[in-house]
Amino acid sequence: MxxxxxxxxxxxxxxxxxxxxxxxxxxxxxxxxxxxxxxxxxxxxxxxxxxxxxxxxxxxxxxxxxxxxxxxxxxxxxxxxxxxxxxxxxxxxxxxxxxxxEVIGDIIDLQLDRSGISIFEIREEHVFTRTQIARGHHIFAQANSLAVAVINDEIALTASADLRFVRPIHLGEKCIAKAYVRTSPGKAGRAKVEVLSYVGEEMVFQGNFIIYRSDDNKNR
Amino acid sequence: MxxxxxxxxxxxxxxxxxxxxxxxxxxxxxxxxxxxxxxxxxxxxxxxxxxxxxxxxxxxxxxxxxxxxxxxxxxxxxxxxxxxxxxxxxxxxxxxxxxxxEVIGDIIDLQLDRSGISIFEIREEHVFTRTQIARGHHIFAQANSLAVAVINDEIALTASADLRFVRPIHLGEKCIAKAYVRTSPGKAGRAKVEVLSYVGEEMVFQGNFIIYRSDDNKNR
DNA sequence: AAAGGTTTTAGAACCTGGTACTAATCGCTA
DNA sequence: TAGCGATTAGTACCAGGTTCTAAAACCTTT
Missing domain, CATH: 1.10.10.10 (Winged helix-like DNA-binding domain superfamily/Winged helix DNA-binding domain)
Incomplete structure (x- = not known):
């Protein structure tokens, strides 16, 4: 039964x-x-x-x-x-x-020691619930990840940075970060990387990073 | 697991x-x-x-x-x-x-518009697997969260920041961030917050934040 | 009021991936 | 030879279902 x-x-x-x-x-x-x-x-x-x-x-x-x-x-x-x-x-x-x-945001283009682009969509978990505005550290995380990724070294660490959050970024917006290496590749010690983030045409964030590099990209 | x-x-x-x-x-x-x-x-x-x-x-x-x-x-x-x-x-x-x-790290002390302290332990998910060194954006996230939290306003957004990663922070280390509001409370528009992060006695990170504030802390 | 359609309910058979329990059986050792 | 841990076998049962068939119950239309 x-x-x-x-x-x-x-x-x-x-x-x-x-x-x-x-x-x-x-x-x-x-x-x-x-x-x-x-x-x-x-x-x-x-x-x-x-x-x-x-x-x-x-x-x-x-x-x-x-x-x-x-x-x-x-x-x-x-x-x-x-x-x-x-x-x-x-x-x-x-x-x-x-x-x-290792990276926040999707890297869609990367030219080592030259430039890189990543996309990051602002979702629920990235915003202040009250205002639906993205918390700054997520925007920074995207930029920082990209800045580190673009450096062609075994080890790359952020040494310092200078940030400007130009305008609030809202839930659902797609943030496109573009990184440019400003110092010549292979140059010892530190690299300077500029990251500009956009929503559409509009620049929403700007950061200047100094990245410490191990400078051993030859042995890869 | x-x-x-x-x-x-x-x-x-x-x-x-x-x-x-x-x-x-x-x-x-x-x-x-x-x-x-x-x-x-x-x-x-x-x-x-x-x-x-x-x-x-x-x-x-x-x-x-x-x-x-x-x-x-x-x-x-x-x-x-x-x-x-x-x-x-x-x-x-x-x-x-x-x-x-809403906050990265545990806030253990908070005096609104004056200062705040938070603790953040560096775990597996915060470090580069290769080097066991914390990714910069986590350190920033802690500092940024604290800087925003310490501002006694409805809305507080990071406007700009200036960062120095003094030394690498490793897996397992406890990072203690201390934030100090440098401008007088209630002053319109922007607040300046300095955040210093320590591992033990050693300063590992320093950030100067400009926080945009809605300046309506009276109606709370 | 009867017909016909949709919705809802009922019930049985079966499934997976188990638990709980009883009862052998195997392989070695005291 | 008995004893004992380790292993295997087999049965009954369970939750939380799926699938299928069939019968109501309800609503609209003729």
Missing amino acids: HRTDGSTDACGLATAGAYFFAPAKGETGIERLPKRQRQQRLVELIDENPFVTDRELTRRLKVSIQTIRLDRMELGIPELRERMKLMAERSYDQVRSLAAE | HRTDGSTDACGLATAGAYFFAPAKGETGIERLPKRQRQQRLVELIDENPFVTDRELTRRLKVSIQTIRLDRMELGIPELRERMKLMAERSYDQVRSLAAE
């Missing part, structure tokens, strides 16, 4: 007629919603807590477990275990790549 | 099963290992790929699935689904807290 998802008919009588034409927003809180709204609510609930089971959703939405499952299927939402697996995999990959993340 | 690492008492229980020290059976590559070594290998395999099932491990270690499960139990390694759940939960919490992370 296999156990079957019993579900002790929690709401048999709720199936009375005209079941959602009542003053839909009663005291009772959640009356059964029409399909569209229920599915929307389902998405919200799962989004809010991805660890919720179908059985739990049954409780919250006052429909049968089959309905929940049909809804998930229609909406293309995978089952709990699949969701957890996806999260786990994502975080696992992230951990792996985070360690490798 | 999550290495539960259950006390591998090296030789507490003299494992009687030394009965596999016969000619190591070079023929078939991995022949069955003695218990201790197998368990060690098990830990390695799971560590290497936390998404591996017991059945897969059976293949790899050439023992029955019961043995795998006994081993997991002895070692306190949870089942695959539990492992995935833990990873998912951890990453979920991380995402949540990352978004809330």
Whole structure:
């Protein structure tokens, strides 16, 4: 005998007629919603807590477990275990790549000892929640990463920098940093790198970096 | 990763099963290992790929699935689904807290419009893997966060900065940043903040920040 | 009122990747 | 020879599902 998802008919009588034409927003809180709204609510609930089971959703939405499952299927939402697996995999990959993340922003062009370009999109985690303006250190991180990357040496460390945040950068904006090496390549000790960051045509940040270099690019 | 690492008492229980020290059976590559070594290998395999099932491990270690499960139990390694759940939960919490992370480093003292102190420990994810030296932007992030935090305004944005990375900071070092507001509080427009970061007695970083302020600290 | 469509519910069979438990069996040793 | 740890086998059971079939329940149209 296999156990079957019993579900002790929690709401048999709720199936009375005209079941959602009542003053839909009663005291009772959640009356059964029409399909569209229920599915929307389902998405919200799962989004809010991805660890919720179908059985739990049954409780919250006052429909049968089959309905929940049909809804998930229609909406293309995978089952709990699949969701957890996806999260786990994502975080696992992230951990792996985070360690490798030597650079903030995507470098899309790099001419060693000459110049480089990187793109960095301002996302939720980069802004002040209140103002939606990017925190300065993320803008700096992009510029600094690029300045270090453009130096063709075993070891390159920022020695000093001079920054100007020209205008606030907002959530969703794509920040394009362009770095130019100002001293001749291979010159011992220190390199000077200028980084200019743009959103569209507009310059939003400017930095002058002095990069300490190990100066052993010959043995690579 | 999550290495539960259950006390591998090296030789507490003299494992009687030394009965596999016969000619190591070079023929078939991995022949069955003695218990201790197998368990060690098990830990390695799971560590290497936390998404591996017991059945897969059976293949790899050439023992029955019961043995795998006994081993997991002895070692306190949870089942695959539990492992995935833990990873998912951890990453979920991380995402949540990352978004809330308005400040890099722990602020341990703050006198608004006067001074502030924060501590930041250099961990794996902050250093160049090759050299174990902290990337500049993390050091900057700590200083910048503190400089912004110390300004008692609705909105405070970095306008410009002038940085000196005095000496490299290494993995494991605790960086203590001290910020001093150099202009009189409430003065309109811009505040000047000096941040000095130390490892022990040694100054490792110095920054002069100009912080743009909304200057509406009265209505708080 | 009957027909027809959508929505919702029910139930059974089956799946994966396990746990929990009992009971052999193997290989060596005291 | 008995004993003992290590290993294997097998069964029952579980959560949290998928898949499928089938029957209501509801709503609109004819």
